[in-house]
Amino acid sequence: MTNPDKKRKTLTLGKRKADTSIHLRGESRGFDTNEKPQDQEPPLVGTIDFLLPCRDYVVDFKVADTKRLSITLEYLLRLLKLLGRLTEEELAEFFNYSRKELEFVLSEAKERDYVAWRNGEVELNNVGRALFSSGQNIPFSLELQSFSKRVGFDLLSLGFEHRGHLSYFERSLPELEVMHTSFVEGGSKDIPAVFRKNYFDIMISDSRLERERKGLYSIDKISSGDRFSALVTVNIRLDERGVGQPDYSLAGPRADQDAASRNEIFESVSSFLGRQCRTKRETDQVSLDLFKALIEGALTTPRSQAVGKLQSPKSMAQELLDAVNSAEGNSAFIGSPFLPEIGTQLIAAIRDGQSKRQCTSNVAWLLPNAPAWGMTANLPSLIEGVFEEFSFLTDDGTIEASQEEQALKSERAASSPALEWFYSGSLERHTEAAFAPYKKVGHELSISNNLVEVLVCSDAAVLIAIHLPPTRGSAMLTPVGVISSSEKVVNLARQYLIQLQAQTAGTP
Known part of the structure; x- marks a missing residue:
């Protein structure tokens, strides 16, 4: 249905x-x-x-609608179906009708073209016989x-x-x-x-x-x-x-x-x-080393021991689950950040970080070179959810809003920290569309084959993921990562993005 x-x-x-x-x-x-x-x-x-x-x-x-006939007409048709041709006298005697009453019933049947009535005799014609389904003695009509x-x-x-x-x-x-x-x-x-x-x-x-x-x-x-x-x-x-x-x-x-x-x-x-889809390459180890450096503050053991070489997403996720220090506001995950359960973890981390310190910085996002990244209606919802946690309003382009509402949106958007992102190559149309309602700054990077994703949510929380290719065969990359409200981890990620921005600005 x-x-x-x-x-x-x-x-x-x-x-x-x-x-x-x-x-x-x-x-x-x-x-x-x-x-x-x-x-x-x-x-x-x-x-x-x-x-x-x-x-x-x-x-x-x-369309066809089945309608029951009047009781009088139905019994007339049923009698003719059972007994065949009958005379007017036989019908009048059977129903105990007067001549006038019989003429009224027969006229209705003839008008609907259900009977042949001539020379004082009455019988069903082809249309009348078609009213009865096979093996049935109760007629119906189609409207x-x-x-x-x-x-x-x-x-x-x-x-x-x-x-x-x-x-x-x-x-x-x-x-x-x-x-x-x-x-x-x-x-x-x-x-x-x-x-x-x-x-x-x-x-x-x-x-x-x-x-x-x-x-x-x-x-x-x-x-x-x-x-x-x-x-x-x-x-x-x-x-x-x-x-x-x-x-x-x-x-x-x-x-x-x-x-x-x-x-x-x-x-x-x-x-x-x-x-x-793509498979693992030697250069992907560089992304893993960067990922381990960024999550160091979230681990209970040294990163070199907590996370080994490039391996399957399932094995990597299990190592992270065992090594992440959850008592310090950290959690590990496997799967897209745009899955609702992972997005919910990020919102919870933002609230935790806001409860501990003042958060005034912008939202910054390092986009990975992962195939089909952000191709989900959950992408704009996640961005909106993050911004709402900081009480930022955006211009969503709704023409139904009143002039006062539009003015308020413009005023709040102008005072809201920007959504800053870093990417390699050209942005996909859907990514540009997701970022469109926000005051934003984009930085095109010279690096390539970057599998690391970093989403710094003001000073409150950070999501760091590596999009792992399969060890063999060809398939979609699987994100594995850490969400943290730890000030140390947030600062590590923020400093890395500042370095990227400086490198980009210094590129001829």
Whole structure:
């Protein structure tokens, strides 16, 4: 069953759940993972959102509504069904009707074209006999109604898709490629079969149809409409080798969708991720050394002993869990910082840091050279959640805001510390869109192959992660890291970013 307000397909589990989300203004970005026991399903380490190409079609169709006949007419038809041809006298005697009463009943039956009435004899005609289902002696009639409805279908799995509002960030995400264009090229000639296949979802999305559960009778006309996009979410899980791989099972309202109809989506996702994935290189050890230096203040043992050489994400995460000093406001994690449970840990660390000291510095972010980094609607939610903890307001571009509200936003945004970020190469469109509402400063770095991510949240807390490539094979990089409200760790990270900024400024 498809919810009319749903705007995304979710490859694997995507049912929203407010109580697992970061405490943010507006729509919750948390997901109810509904996870199976640990020994049955690998842990979730990330999510990636894509735009799913769709098209609108205007469909003119008829629906059938079954209506019971009047009692008098029903019994007349049932008698003729059982006994065949009868005379007017036999019918009048059976029903104890006067001549006038019999004429009234027979006239109604003839007007509806259910009987043949001539020469004083009455019998069912073809239309009358068609009122009885096979083996049934109770007639029914069909009342047809015409409808015209604009419906959308995605161009990959051909599933019914409701057109919903997409944010500026969501519209900046990459669109999945249509690998096979036969449906797109075929246009409206393929729509009748797709419409019939998805009619149940279409019916319950329309109160006019759903209220009386009207059945589809015919499709009369198809008109092609505009293209639009929906969202599809891909979950990344660790496989048995500790390698991040996309999980292509469907759940929630599309759990019963047959596998054959999902192949197009899977193929397009695989093609995109296949171009993004990478394996370990010798230069990645440099990133590991930097990561160990930045988290030194969060460890109970020397970093050289606490974290070994570049290894699998699962092994690295276990070493961090064993070595991190949680008593000093530190915690280790494995998985994307944009997963709600990890984002919630960061917000808790910010609150802890704010309770211990005054926090007036800006928010600074070193972005890693990790494939598909930030390709999730949870990215802008995390930024917003971090800024709200410091009571910063941003210009979110809402045209509905009053002039007073807009003026307040502008005043507060002008006095808020900037969001400062450091990156190598060019920023992806979705990353620029996520940073767009904030007073911001960007620094393009000359370094390459950087796998370290550092998010310094004013003077309150810091998130430091290394995006680990698999030891063998090709897969998505898996983040492993530390969240800390320790002043020592925050200062280490802040000083490193200041050094990067100085190096960038001094580059000819």
